[in-house]
Amino acid sequence: MSGLVLAAGTSSxxxxxxxxxxxxxxxxxGRVLARVQAAALDEIVVVLGAAAVExxxxxxxxxxxVAENPDFAEGCATSYRTGLEALWIRARTGGGGAPRGSAxxxxxxxxxxxxxxxxxxRPRSRWRPIEAAPAIR
Numbered sequence: 607m608s609g610l611v612l613a614a615g616t617s618s619x620x621x622x623x624x625x626x627x628x629x630x631x632x633x634x635x636g637r638v639l640a641r642v643q644a645a646a647l648d649e650i651v652v653v654l655g656a657a658a659v660e661x662x663x664x665x666x667x668x669x670x671x672v673a674e675n676p677d678f679a680e681g682c683a684t685s686y687r688t689g690l691e692a693l694w695i696r697a698r699t700g701g702g703g704a705p706r707g708s709a710x711x712x713x714x715x716x717x718x719x720x721x722x723x724x725x726x727x728r729p730r731s732r733w734r735p736i737e738a739a740p741a742i743r
Contacts, residue, residue: 609647610689611638611670614655614678623657626664635665643669649696653689655679671696 613625613635625635632640635652642650650670654661655678662672673692677684 607647608693609642609645609650610686610693611635611642611650611652612682612685612689613661614653614658614675614685614688615682616656616679623660625661626657633665635661639665639667639670649693651689651692651696653685653692655685 615624617624625633625638627634629637639650639652651673652667652670653673653675655675658674661667671692673688675685675688677688
């Protein structure tokens with residue numbers, strides 16, 4: 607399972623980068639990364655943009671893949687796209703295994719008895735609505 611952390615926004619209303627705001631003994635982004643890394647995901651991609659230089663200087667990014675979004679000013683959809691492309695590239699190059707629906711994925715799934723004709727490449731959604739986003743503690 608992969609994690610995607612978006613930290614590319616301009617923070618125009620605040621006037622300074624939100625990911626670098628103090629949060630306890632670290633920054634907001636530092637706290638988010640600590641929580642995400644504690645989840646023991648297979649891979650974590652952090653998307654940077656407006657404050658990439660400052661974030662790289664002030665936040666420990668070891669153990670994560672950093673993707674820079676040159677189009678950050680166009681909105682958060684471009685950051686999602688940048689992050690998903692980074693995950694896709696890692697999957698295609700062996701960083702995260704064969705992409706779902708690829709021949710390699712079908713071959714391994716077939717050997718494990720999970721592949722069924724017509725079913726490859728159709729991930730099942732586990733999305734369920736929640737009343738509110740979970741708080742960062």
